[in-house]
Amino acid sequence: MKEENAGTSSSNERILVHCDLDAFFASVEILHRSLDPERPLIIGSDPKSGRGRGIVSTCNYAARAFGIRSAMPIGEAWRRCPGAPFGTGHYIHGTRGLYNRASRKVMAMLRPPAEHFEQAGIDEAYLDITNEVEGDWDRAYALCRDLQKSIEAHLGLTASFGIAPTRILAKMSSEINKPNGIFRMLPDETHEFFVERSLREVPGIGPKRATQLAEWGFNTVDEAYELGELALGRIAGERFATWLVQVVDGDTSSEVSPLRSRKSIGKENTFSSDEHDNERVLERLKTLVETVMAKAKGIGVAGRLCEVKVRYTGFETHTHGRSIPVAMDDVDVFTRLAVRLFALNVDHQRPIRLIGFRLGQLDMPPTRQAKLALEEE
């Protein structure tokens, strides 16, 4: 890390952080079950002593040392690292609720220093900390170190941080020193970062695109970049060329907003046996609305679309929706809308297998909108 290069950023330049928890599901399970972290832990479907047909959901670093990866067939994982009584592999099913709870605790610790915060997944988030550190990249590094330490001290989980001027660069940075790492990329270090860096390391470049470029003799980002936008555009398409040049120059988006990672928020409930009592279904629907609206408030978004989903016995499924003119995050408004949709559209004679509620057409909550409009004036 070149501390002497760190200055204070210019006014429109942002300091973004991408935080990504290390082997999150596996780490949570290890804590919860008091397992030995040095022992390979594989979370996924039943391996059936190597005859299982499912896949690996995720695994810890000890399992990764055996070459086990997410989405690998579980039988393949077993061949690499068998479970008892033949080997040391520990195979378990995941416990989703456990991860959600741990995730909420982590996010609550990450949110306060961020002027803009965006949870991008169960174990990752973007933070815009420009104001918090007054544009100072050294303070940004120190802040991430503090966050990393307190997450580990309070929750027993390790996280990796990437600090960079754009979203994509921050995301790539958080991978560099994983696990339990921090990597900071200063605005004038972006070109250097991409020297000899494989094209596949750039999120958004898939195997097809990488193969296409490799056929022309380009394997690294700097090789493709050196070609220039025009020439690169001729072999890989103009849009791609423009985008890649912007990525390397640090000119892609630095916007952090919960609206970027989410199109809607929803929750469904499947009854343990098909429900004949409509009142009970309606009560469940109201609970779903409350849960979803609390979540919307938590991440700071509102919505315009109210959607009620119903599945009858026999799997026939219908979705009924209604939009309001302004995005809101008011639980009463959406409860009324959902109840109305339920009363008007649902066949009350038929037993119900599943009920769901979804808040769509997400936007900033009205109060935030008003505040932003004022700030722009």
Ligand SMILES: [Mg+2]
């Ligand atoms: Mg992760």
